[in-house]
Structures are given as C-alpha cells and as structure tokens.
Amino acid sequence: MTDIAAKTPLTKKDFVSDQEVRWCPGCGDYAILNAVQKYMADSGADPAKTVFVSGIGCSSRFPYYMNTYGFHTIHGRAPAVATGVKVANPELDVWIITGDGDSLSIGGNHLAHILRRNLDVNILMFNNEIYGLTKGQYSPTSPVGTRKKSTPMGSVDRPFEPAQFALGAQATFVARTIDQDIKHMTTVLEAASAHRGTSFVEILQNCVIFNKDFYSSTVDRKVRPDRTIDLVAGQPMIYGAENDKGLRFNGFEVERCAASDASVWDPTAKSPAAAFLVTGMRDDPDMPVPVGIMRNVEAANYEVGVHAQVEDAIARKGKGNLKDLVYAGEMWTVE
Amino acid sequence: MNPTSAQDPQAGELPLQQLDRVVLRFAGDSGDGMQVTGNQFTRTSAIFGNDLATLPDFPAEIRAPAGTRPGVSGFQLQFASTDIHTPGDAPDVLVAMNPAALMVNIKALKKGGVVVVNTDAFKELDLKKAKCDTNPLEDGTLEGYRVIEVDINTRVAEALADSPLSNKDKQRCKNFYTLGLMYWVYSRPMDATLKWLEEKFKGKPDLIEANQKALKAGYNAGDIRELFQGQYEVPKAELPPATYRNIMGNDALAIGLVAGAKLANLPGVFCSYPITPASGVLESLANYKHHGILTVQSEDEIAAICSAIGASFAGSLGMTGTSGPGMALKGEAMGLAISTELPLVIVDVQRAGPSTGMPTKVEQSDLLSSIYGRNGDAPMPVIAISRPSDAFDMAIEACRIAVQFMTPVILLSDNFIANGAEPWALPDLDDLKPFPVQFTTEKGENFLSFGRNENLARPWVKPGTPGMEFRIGGLEKAPTSNISYDPDNHQAMTDLRHAKVRKVADTIPTPAVEGAEAGELLVVGWGSTIGILKQAVDTCRLQGLSVSRLHLTHVWPLPHGLDEIFSKFDRILVPEMNVAQMTVLLRGELPNHDYVPYNKVTGQPFLISEVVERIQNVLAEPKKA
Numbered sequence: 001m002t003d004i005a006a007k008t009p010l011t012k013k014d015f016v017s018d019q020e021v022r023w024c025p026g027c028g029d030y031a032i033l034n035a036v037q038k039y040m041a042d043s044g045a046d047p048a049k050t051v052f053v054s055g056i057g058c059s060s061r062f063p064y065y066m067n068t069y070g071f072h073t074i075h076g077r078a079p080a081v082a083t084g085v086k087v088a089n090p091e092l093d094v095w096i097i098t099g100d101g102d103s104l105s106i107g108g109n110h111l112a113h114i115l116r117r118n119l120d121v122n123i124l125m126f127n128n129e130i131y132g133l134t135k136g137q138y139s140p141t142s143p144v145g146t147r148k149k150s151t152p153m154g155s156v157d158r159p160f161e162p163a164q165f166a167l168g169a170q171a172t173f174v175a176r177t178i179d180q181d182i183k184h185m186t187t188v189l190e191a192a193s194a195h196r197g198t199s200f201v202e203i204l205q206n207c208v209i210f211n212k213d214f215y216s217s218t219v220d221r222k223v224r225p226d227r228t229i230d231l232v233a234g235q236p237m238i239y240g241a242e243n244d245k246g247l248r249f250n251g252f253e254v255e256r257c258a259a260s261d262a263s264v265w266d267p268t269a270k271s272p273a274a275a276f277l278v279t280g281m282r283d284d285p286d287m288p289v290p291v292g293i294m295r296n297v298e299a300a301n302y303e304v305g306v307h308a309q310v311e312d313a314i315a316r317k318g319k320g321n322l323k324d325l326v327y328a329g330e331m332w333t334v335e
Numbered sequence: 336m337n338p339t340s341a342q343d344p345q346a347g348e349l350p351l352q353q354l355d356r357v358v359l360r361f362a363g364d365s366g367d368g369m370q371v372t373g374n375q376f377t378r379t380s381a382i383f384g385n386d387l388a389t390l391p392d393f394p395a396e397i398r399a400p401a402g403t404r405p406g407v408s409g410f411q412l413q414f415a416s417t418d419i420h421t422p423g424d425a426p427d428v429l430v431a432m433n434p435a436a437l438m439v440n441i442k443a444l445k446k447g448g449v450v451v452v453n454t455d456a457f458k459e460l461d462l463k464k465a466k467c468d469t470n471p472l473e474d475g476t477l478e479g480y481r482v483i484e485v486d487i488n489t490r491v492a493e494a495l496a497d498s499p500l501s502n503k504d505k506q507r508c509k510n511f512y513t514l515g516l517m518y519w520v521y522s523r524p525m526d527a528t529l530k531w532l533e534e535k536f537k538g539k540p541d542l543i544e545a546n547q548k549a550l551k552a553g554y555n556a557g558d559i560r561e562l563f564q565g566q567y568e569v570p571k572a573e574l575p576p577a578t579y580r581n582i583m584g585n586d587a588l589a590i591g592l593v594a595g596a597k598l599a600n601l602p603g604v605f606c607s608y609p610i611t612p613a614s615g616v617l618e619s620l621a622n623y624k625h626h627g628i629l630t631v632q633s634e635d636e637i638a639a640i641c642s643a644i645g646a647s648f649a650g651s652l653g654m655t656g657t658s659g660p661g662m663a664l665k666g667e668a669m670g671l672a673i674s675t676e677l678p679l680v681i682v683d684v685q686r687a688g689p690s691t692g693m694p695t696k697v698e699q700s701d702l703l704s705s706i707y708g709r710n711g712d713a714p715m716p717v718i719a720i721s722r723p724s725d726a727f728d729m730a731i732e733a734c735r736i737a738v739q740f741m742t743p744v745i746l747l748s749d750n751f752i753a754n755g756a757e758p759w760a761l762p763d764l765d766d767l768k769p770f771p772v773q774f775t776t777e778k779g780e781n782f783l784s785f786g787r788n789e790n791l792a793r794p795w796v797k798p799g800t801p802g803m804e805f806r807i808g809g810l811e812k813a814p815t816s817n818i819s820y821d822p823d824n825h826q827a828m829t830d831l832r833h834a835k836v837r838k839v840a841d842t843i844p845t846p847a848v849e850g851a852e853a854g855e856l857l858v859v860g861w862g863s864t865i866g867i868l869k870q871a872v873d874t875c876r877l878q879g880l881s882v883s884r885l886h887l888t889h890v891w892p893l894p895h896g897l898d899e900i901f902s903k904f905d906r907i908l909v910p911e912m913n914v915a916q917m918t919v920l921l922r923g924e925l926p927n928h929d930y931v932p933y934n935k936v937t938g939q940p941f942l943i944s945e946v947v948e949r950i951q952n953v954l955a956e957p958k959k960a
Contacts, residue, residue, distance in 0.1 A: 080645070089797075333578045
C-alpha cells in the first residue's frame with residue numbers, strides 16, 4: 001500500500017460487507033448498523049484490526065454485515081469468545097453485538113464476568129424486550145404481564161434492568177441510547193470506544209413485528225421529551241419538551257423537581273449508587289427513562305494484567321525454552 | 336513379595352533380602368497426608384533408579400469426617416528392578432493409619448501380605464467412627480496376614496518431645512514417621528525427602544525440624560526395634576538407556592501442550608474451569624507463562640471452550656481441558672469449532688460417570704460421546720493417551736492434527752493417567768518434528784475462506800491481516816464463508832467435514848501387533864489399560880496361549896489396516912473400563928469380526944489376574960460356527 005493510499009480516509013461504504021441484510025423492514029437494527037458503519041468510518045477505524053463478535057438472535061447477524069473481521073458464535077457466548085480474542089491479541093478492537101435474551105438470559109453468566117474482568121471491549125446490547133428470532137416470546141427484559149405465545153396469561157417474572165445488572169457486575173462503563181437517534185448513538189459510541197474497559201451500551205431497539213408498543217410509548221417523537229431524560233456529565237438532570245423538569249437526589253431516592261433544583265449528573269462518581277438510582281427509574285411510569293452515560297470510571301483491564309504477568313515471568317525466568325521444561329526436576333541417566 | 340536371592344543370614348544380624356518388585360499401599364485418613372507420603376516414596380524410588388507405577392486413590396471430599404471409611408485416602412505404588420507397566424494388582428504391604436483405612440483396604444492385600452498398623456488409632460472411638468463392632472486387630476480380621484503393630488502416635492510424640500509445635504501439629508508429622516519406617520524396610524535413602532521438606536516448609540524451621548525428626552525416628556525404629564524380619568532391597572531397574580525423570584500424567588500433558596504450541600510456532604491459550612481430575616493441567620500451565628502459554632481460568636466450562644475458540648480465531652492455538660461433566664457442557668461450542676473449522680485441543684480427563692459420578696475414580700466412558708456426542712453431523716478426531724509419560728507425545732499429536740487439519744481434536748486422558756506417575760525417558764527434542772502454521776495473508780487467485788488444501792483444511796486467516804476481512808459463524812456457510820442454506824451446499828459441506836476428519840487416518844501409523852500376527856485371540860485395548868493388558872497378554876503367552884495384543888492410540892478416525900490385522904484372528908477381545916463402547920465402535924466400523932467385550936466399571940483399573948483369567952476363559956469357550 002502506498003502512503004497516499006494509506007492516508008485515504010475510509011467511508012461508510014468501506015465498512016459495508018457484500019452480504020444482503022436480512023432484517024425485517026422497519027427493524028431498528030438497520031438504524032444501528034447504519035450508525036455503527038458511519039461511526040467506524042468517521043472515527044478512522046481500521047477494518048483489519050476490528051472484530052465484531054455476536055451470539056445468537058436477530059441482532060447477532062450484525063457481524064455478517066460489517067466489512068471487518070466477524071464471528072457469529074453461539075447463543076449467549078459472545079463475551080466468552082470475545083475474551084479469547086482479546087486475550088490472544090489485545091491490539092484488536094473488539095465489539096460484541098448481543099440482544100436482551102442473548103446477554104441476559106442464556107448468556108447472563110458470561111456478561112457478568114466480562115464486565116467484572118473489564119476487558120477493553122465494547123458491548124452493544126440491542127434491547128427490544130422480546131425474543132424476535134424465535135418469533136415473539138417474552139424476554140428477561142419484558143415487563144410483568146407480557147402476553148405472548150408462551151405466556152398467554154401474561155408473564156409473571158420480574159424483568160432485569162440491564163444497566164443495573166451491569167452495575168451490579170461492577171461495569172466501568174454503562175450507557176443507554178436509542179436506535180433512531182443516530183446523533184445520540186454516535187456520541188455514546190465515541191465515549192464507549194474511548195473508554196478503556198468493558199463498555200456496556202444498551203440500545204433501545206424497535207421490533208416492529210413483535211413488540212412495537214414498548215418502543216413507541218417511550219421514544220416516539222411526540223412523547224420522548226417527557227418520557228426520557230438525557231444524562232450528560234457535568235450538566236443538570238433536566239428534561240421535558242420545555243426543559244422545565246428536573247431530577248434530584250434526596251438521600252437514597254431520586255425524585256422529580258423544578259429544573260432549577262436539578263442535581264448535576266456525574267457518571268464518574270466513585271460509587272455506582274447514583275447510577276443505580278437513575279437506572280431504577282424505568283420501573284416507575286411517573287419518571288423518565290434515562291439515556292446517555294450512566295457510569296464511566298477506570299479499572300484494571302484483564303488482558304493487560306494477563307500479558308503483564310507474561311512479561312514479568314519472562315523478566316524473572318527468561319524466555320522459556322522447551323529443553324529446560326522437559327529436562328527439569330530430579331533426573332537420572334541410565335547408560 | 337518374591338525373594339529372588341536370600342542373603343546369608345548371619346547370626347544376630349537381620350538378613351537383607353533382594354526383591355524384584357514390591358507393591359506398597361499407604362492408606363489413612365484424608366488428613367493424614369497419605370498422598371504426600373506416597374509421592375515421596377515414589378520420588379525416592381525414581382531417583383534410586385527403580386521402574387515404577389503409581390495409583391493414587393483418594394476421596395472426592397477434601398476432608399470427609401475424620402476416621403470414617405469414606406474419608407480414606409490411599410496411594411499404591413509398584414517399584415521394581417524389572418520393567419513394569421502397572422501399579423500392581425494386590426499390595427504386598429499395606430500401611431494402615433487407622434481402622435477405617437484397614438477395613439477399606441485389607442481385602443486388596445495379597446494373601447500372607449504384610450500389614451503395618453498404627454495401634455494408637457484403634458481406640459474405642461476410632462473403631463466407632465470406622466463402624467467396627469469389634470477391634471479388627473483382635474477379631475480375626477487379620478488372620479493370614481503378617482501384622483506389624485506400631486504405636487505411631489506415641490513414638491512421634493516421643494521423638495518430638497523437644498519440638499515447640501503443639502501436640503496437634505506434632506501428630507501431623509505421623510506420615511513422615513511412617514515413611515521413614517518404610518524407607519528403612521526397603522533400604523531407601525532419606526536425602527531427597529529431607530531436602531524436599533526444607534523447600535516445602537521454607538521459612539518455618541520448626542516444621543522442617545519436626546518432620547525431618549519424625550522421618551529419621553521412623554527409619555531408626557525400623558533399625559532398632561526389630562519390627563520387621565529384615566530389610567529388603569529392590570535393585571535399580573534395567574531401564575533402556577536414557578535420561579529419566581519421574582512424571583505424573585497431568586504434568587506431562589501440560590508440558591506436551593507447551594511443546595505442541597511451540598512446534599506449531601503459535602502462542603498457546605489454555606482456557607479452563609477447575610474440575611477434578613483435570614485441574615492439574617491448568618495449574619501446571621499457569622507456571623509456564625514464559626514458555627508462550629497464556630492461561631485463563633474461565634467462569635464456567637462453556638466460557639472456557641468459547642474463549643479457547645476465540646483465541647484460535649485470533650491466531651493463537653486455543654486449548655481447553657476438562658472432565659466428563661464439562662465435556663457435556665462444551666458440546667455446543669465443539670460444534671462451533673467444527674463448523675468454523677478452527678484448530679482447538681480439548682483435553683478430557685475421563686472419570687466415572689454418569690453425571691457427577693465418582694470424580695476421583697477412573698473410567699473410559701467418554702469414548703462414544705467424544706466421537707458422536709454433538710448435535711448434527713459433527714465429526715472430530717479423537718486420540719487417547721496410554722500412560723503418564725505418553726501424555727507428552729499425545730498432546731503434541733493433538734496439536735499437530737488440530738493445526739494441520741484446521742479442526743478441534745479431543746485428547747482423552749483418564750484419572751489413572753492424570754494422577755499416576757512413572758519414569759519418563761526424556762525425548763531428544765531434536766527428534767520432534769515441527770509443524771509450523773502458515774497463516775494466509777494474501778488472497779491470490781481463486782481465494783476462498785473455506786477453500787481446501789491437500790488435507791482438505793481451509794486457509795487460516797487471522798484478524799489484523801489487511802484486506803482479508805471475513806466473517807465466520809455456526810450457520811452453514813458457502814466456501815466463500817457467506818451464509819448458505821443451499822441444499823447441495825449443505826450436503827457438500829457435511830461430506831467435506833467428514834472426509835477431512837477421515838483423512839487424518841492417512842497421517843497416522845497402523846498399530847503393530849504384539850505377539851504372533853495370527854492366532855486365536857487378539858486383545859485390543861485403548862487408553863490407560865495398556866500396561867495391564869500387556870502384562871496379562873505376556874503372561875498368557877508364556878502359558879502357551881494363542882493370544883496377541885494391539886493398542887489403539889487414535890480412536891477416531893481409526894487407523895488404516897485394522898481390518899486386515901483383525902481378519903487373522905478368530906476372535907477379538909476388547910477390555911475397557913466402560914460398557915462396551917469400543918466394541919460398539921469396532922462393530923460399526925469393522926463389522927466382519929467376532930468381538931468379545933470385556934468391561935469393568937468399578938472405578939478401579941483392571942487387575943492383571945482378572946484379565947488373564949478372562950483370556951483363558953474366552954479361549955476355552957467354543958468358537959462361533
């Protein structure tokens with residue numbers, strides 16, 4: 001490659017693979033794919049060093065559509081596969097694509113542990129509160145009472161709040177964004193990518209076929225200003241069509257208040273308590289659904305620690321050779 | 336014990352008798368340190384130059400209630416001046432530290448054998464814990480054995496009277512007293528153990544001194560107290576010329592994986608979840624970071640194999656290790672590695688099943704699940720380790736097959752191999768044939784991500800390579816790697832995956848027949864039964880029976896040439912520690928032979944004597960018309 005060619009900036013098209021995209025017409029996944037491809041080009045990502053790893057589900061087809069390295073693995077296991085990829089080659093930029101069922105039901109254990117280990121990877125969790133690929137059963141994020149084919153009388157189990165799951169697993173970066181808001185999503189992707197550690201990004205995603213209602217009641221243009229709040233670091237927690245509503249912390253609660261009384265949002269706080277409180281608002285119909293960056297703190301990265309130990313072992317013992325390993329311990333020779 | 340030459344018994348001096356082999360079993364409570372005692376005796380015998388084989392037999396519970404039968408931990412070893420292949424059938428000598436250990440093990444002892452008992456541990460409460468209504472030292476249980484009674488607790492307390500240790504800690508030195516006693520009986524030097532204690536308890540001079548004192552006190556007691564009728568000597572074995580070290584199977588396996596990755600010219604990434612009896616491989620490899628191996632202790636069995644697959648995708652050699660229950664959990668991910676055609680080594684240290692089964696007991700019952708136990712038509716090469724030192728060679732072989740054929744490989748071990756030890760004739764490393772991996776870095780003409788080379792293997796492209804970006808996954812794929820639901824493509828890919836695995840047989844040798852190449856009976860074994868079957872068949876041939884032996888190292892695909900070999904024998908006896916799994920396999924693959932299954936699933940290896948008897952009986956039965 002010549003220097004000139006190397007410097008030619010890539011465009012979104014360079015990140016589009018030759019595979020035909022096969023999501024349902026109107027699916028929120030298209031918007032996310034579009035935003036990620038554009039973000040990759042704009043951020044100067046190197047397709048050769050980028051790996052998308054997914055599990056199973058509608059969202060997990062995503063890697064096939066990215067012209068980067070990609071691995072469509074098995075249900076729930078993307079974080080485990082990605083751990084191997086990142087440990088083997090920390091130079092790769094690893095993105096995990098998953099859904100609410102993939103990450104919080106069948107893959108809950110792996111999600112918890114990758115967050116705890118804090119590998120420097122990014123997780124995009126498409127949350128549509130439904131199983132799409134298996135044709136519309138309730139998911140671990142569906143509200144109680146969800147009536148679907150497998151729950152004709154309504155689901156009876158309480159849903160996970162994904163951000164709280166992540167916070168409980170000691171996630172160092174937790175954010176939420178919305179499939180159709182490319183601008184907001186891009187901001188979140190930038191922050192997620194810049195964060196050194198596991199970035200957990202929940203993307204509210206529209207399943208037009210099986211769960212349109214959940215989505216429209218929250219983020220439709222008409223209701224969104226009053227139903228969501230965009231949390232911005234260093235800014236007061238205000239929302240509403242007129243920016244007239246506020247939220248403030250009062251002891252161990254978060255409550256509504258006048259915009260002028262709103263608390264200032266700080267995702268870098270040492271304690272995850274505030275993030276836990278605001279993400280808990282989703283259960284309350286009188287409170288807005290928070291989007292934006294809930295938590296952004298630093299912690300040690302697993303893969304860095306693993307490789308540091310290798311270097312340490314080499315520094316102390318020298319680069320191992322097989323002869324020293326085989327011809328070791330108490331030996332004796334028979335002539 | 337078979338004295339081969341009694342020394343002249345001078346009056347007043349105890350005779351030194353030469354033996355060609357001794358089977359010794361230490362048995363005590365889990366907390367009595369019997370594994371340490373056995374391992375020390377093993378090390379000393381190895382350094383001395385005996386041939387040896389060991390069989391640790393311990394409970395799954397870390398500390399079952401003290402003094403009870405389930406809490407008994409045993410360690411058997413055979414050491415010899417001749418070439419041996421097994422830890423021996425019946426012990427010549429049993430050392431029993433308490434009534435539970437005595438009752439659990441006495442049946443195994445050879446008739447007329449020696450039993451050394453710690454009389455201090457036969458008080459009323461001890462008997463109750465061991466569920467003995469009467470005292471076995473007095474009720475006739477030990478009739479027909481030579482009983483040597485030693486008040487070990489008292490003797491240890493006396494020997495350590497000056498030690499600042501608490502009484503409880505002093506009593507924890509009992510095992511070294513016992514070891515010292517046995518060192519005297521078998522004329523073993525104490526140096527290696529004395530040195531080992533110094534390293535083991537570095538910085539704790541009181542513990543070093545107490546244990547060393549206990550060891551010496553035991554040794555001197557043998558000398559002074561005339562407990563035994565004399566000392567014995569097992570001369571050095573005449574092993575083939577080589578440099579040797581004593582090695583356990585799990586350790587040899589770990590070193591083999593390091594070697595395999597080096598020969599493939601790849602970094603190795605070993606991901607594993609702790610499980611008995613495979614954890615030792617992870618623990619060994621964790622010390623080899625400077626040898627180009629990364630280890631990951633994963634959150635579960637599924638994560639372990641998935642991370643190993645991720646590492647292979649990224650261009651390392653992914654490896655994982657587990658035991659039976661973990662194999663079941665890894666099944667879906669094995670299919671992913673098969674479908675994406677990534678190299679991967681999966682170590683299965685088999686144990687007794689089903690389900691949790693008997694975690695510390697041996698079985699060979701994962702054979703068919705290894706070959707067939709996945710969803711879909713999911714073929715994978717399976718190879719089996721035969722003995723502790725062989726784990727080194729077979730680990731390398733697993734790595735070779737994995738990278739040359741771009742396939743996951745199952746490497747079967749078992750609990751008998753994993754925790755057993757033997758002298759390892761160290762290989763000349765220049766003889767190891769490298770199989771360096773060439774990653775594909777350029778597309779060239781007609782490049783296909785799932786194109787084929789002469790082995791039917793696809794090219795290995797690793798992320799980070801510019802211009803080669805591609806996507807893989809568990810969905811059926813066209814040769815381009817794009818998703819394909821085309822019926823003809825699925826037929827072709829399925830056929831290809833099978834043909835590729837079958838092709839591995841082109842690269843493995845046809846096993847040799849030991850004994851006559853034709854005859855009435857061929858004994859076919861695989862895995863850890865090798866030593867027992869060899870000695871059983873040798874014994875039968877000395878008796879003039881028409882029996883030969885063949886051992887399989889590659890169980891899937893089977894090597895070429897078996898059909899012709901088998902056709903020269905009237906019958907094929909297949910002994911294995913499962914319910915006829917190899918028999919089922921052979922009947923399916925090579926149906927034109929008369930197979931006789933011979934199966935044992937007690938969690939204990941075959942005895943040579945029972946295999947001999949079985950061979951005799953089969954040969955006495957009339958042949959099928």
